[in-house]
Amino acid sequence: MHEYSIVRALISRVEAEARSHGAVSVQRLQVRIGELAGVEPTLLANAYVLFRQRTICRDAALEIEAVPARWSCPRCDGPIELGAVLHCASCDVPAHLTSGDEILLERIEMEVP
Amino acid sequence: MCQTCGCGDPELVPVEIHERILEGNDRAAAHNRRHFEAAGVLAVNLMGSPGSGKTALLEATAAALAGRRLGAISGDLATDHDARRLGAAGIPSRSITTGTACHLDAELVHRALHDFAWPELDVLFIENVGNLVCPAIYDLGQAANVVALSVTEGEDKPLKYPVMFRTAELVVLTKIDLLPHLDVRTEAIADALARVMPEVRLLPLSAHSGEGIEDWLAWLESRLRTPGDRPGDRTGRAQRKSRSRAAGQAGTLAR
Numbered sequence: 001m002h003e004y005s006i007v008r009a010l011i012s013r014v015e016a017e018a019r020s021h022g023a024v025s026v027q028r029l030q031v032r033i034g035e036l037a038g039v040e041p042t043l044l045a046n047a048y049v050l051f052r053q054r055t056i057c058r059d060a061a062l063e064i065e066a067v068p069a070r071w072s073c074p075r076c077d078g079p080i081e082l083g084a085v086l087h088c089a090s091c092d093v094p095a096h097l098t099s100g101d102e103i104l105l106e107r108i109e110m111e112v113p
Numbered sequence: 114m115c116q117t118c119g120c121g122d123p124e125l126v127p128v129e130i131h132e133r134i135l136e137g138n139d140r141a142a143a144h145n146r147r148h149f150e151a152a153g154v155l156a157v158n159l160m161g162s163p164g165s166g167k168t169a170l171l172e173a174t175a176a177a178l179a180g181r182r183l184g185a186i187s188g189d190l191a192t193d194h195d196a197r198r199l200g201a202a203g204i205p206s207r208s209i210t211t212g213t214a215c216h217l218d219a220e221l222v223h224r225a226l227h228d229f230a231w232p233e234l235d236v237l238f239i240e241n242v243g244n245l246v247c248p249a250i251y252d253l254g255q256a257a258n259v260v261a262l263s264v265t266e267g268e269d270k271p272l273k274y275p276v277m278f279r280t281a282e283l284v285v286l287t288k289i290d291l292l293p294h295l296d297v298r299t300e301a302i303a304d305a306l307a308r309v310m311p312e313v314r315l316l317p318l319s320a321h322s323g324e325g326i327e328d329w330l331a332w333l334e335s336r337l338r339t340p341g342d343r344p345g346d347r348t349g350r351a352q353r354k355s356r357s358r359a360a361g362q363a364g365t366l367a368r
Contacts, residue, residue, distance in 0.1 A: 002215060002246070002247035002250060005214070005216075005218070006134055006135065009134050009135055009136075009137055009138070010134050012137075013130075013132070013134065013136070013137075017128060017130065021126065021128065023126070024123055025123075027125060036275060036276055036279060037250070037276070038246060038247070038249055038250045038276035038277075039250070071311075083308055084308065085304075085307045085308055086307060086308060086309070086310065086311040087307065087311070094312045095311050096311065097279070101279075103133055103134050103135060103250070104131065104132065104133060104134065105131075105132055105133075105134050106129070106131055107127055107130060108128045108130060109125055109126070109128075110125070110126055110128060111123035111125055111126070112123060112124055112126045113123045113124075
């Protein structure tokens with residue numbers, strides 16, 4: 001359940017940002033979580049609801065954008081399907097992950113007096 | 114204040130961040146990495162399920178590898194059994210008891226280094242908490258991620274836990290002396306790995322019989338000659354790729 005430690009890191013990052021802007025409240029957080037990031041969006045959302053109490057995020061909605069994993073060939077850019085052998089047969093090179101490992105805080109909406 | 118009508122209500126301000134949520138851990142890991150590289154110590158993050166044979170692998174390493182100074186930091190939810198086993202095997206060790214935490218993070222590793230003469234070592238093994246999920250997400254400052262996967266875990270573990278294997282530089286297939294008693298094929302494990310790990314490096318080994326230990330030591334020696342770098346980092350992966358081709362480790366089972 002590392003989702004709890006991720007939420008702790010998320011909230012302390014938001015608190016620091018809110019302080020530096022002199023915000024009175026935070027209304028919305030936007031995060032991006034990749035399919036191969038090892039973070040389960042549902043567990044993250046549950047952990048967030050538990051941890052946000054008594055923090056500046058207590059009224060803030062958490063918007064989670066799930067990013068699908070995409071593998072491709074670094075040489076010919078051809079896509080390699082999830083579940084397939086991660087190797088481009090035509091170019092004989094290992095595939096690389098172009099998206100899907102994100103654990104990102106994208107945006108905070110805060111009320112500033 | 115609201116700039117539109119001057120009503121005095123607070124204004125809703127969007128702040129763009131675009132930063133990794135684990136940025137704090139990444140910074141601590143970068144700090145550890147600088148220490149390791151400056152001291153010329155190869156830090157290996159050894160991960161795997163509980164009971165996959167991580168400690169036994171290190172015990173066998175200590176028995177077989179002469180002339181290299183080894184040390185370990187060992188993470189467990191409770192007890193210092195692993196650190197004591199390693200100490201008895203001649204590997205100076207520190208224990209990190211994580212309580213309820215399912216993984217080590219860079220700060221925990223950093224604190225454990227404080228009362229440890231680690232700069233004198235050649236290799237520092239960071240034996241992570243037994244878990245195939247959480248440890249893969251936290252950079253500790255290691256040069257290489259190694260996953261111990263035992264044959265008794267079955268053929269499809271890589272498919273079930275892709276994140277752990279994607280970030281591995283090497284997978285050590287442990288307990289191969291048990292293969293005659295199991296309905297498990299090494300080829301099927303290699304095939305599963307090829308679907309989650311772009312550059313499969315699978316090293317079959319038995320800490321019990323000693324089979325494969327020479328290949329493991331050869332990998333360690335080749336890695337000692339090419340320090341730095343870390344899997345999961347895209348730039349790093351490209352660099353490692355060219356190096357590993359040059360190193361041409363003996364005995365690794367290619368895709």
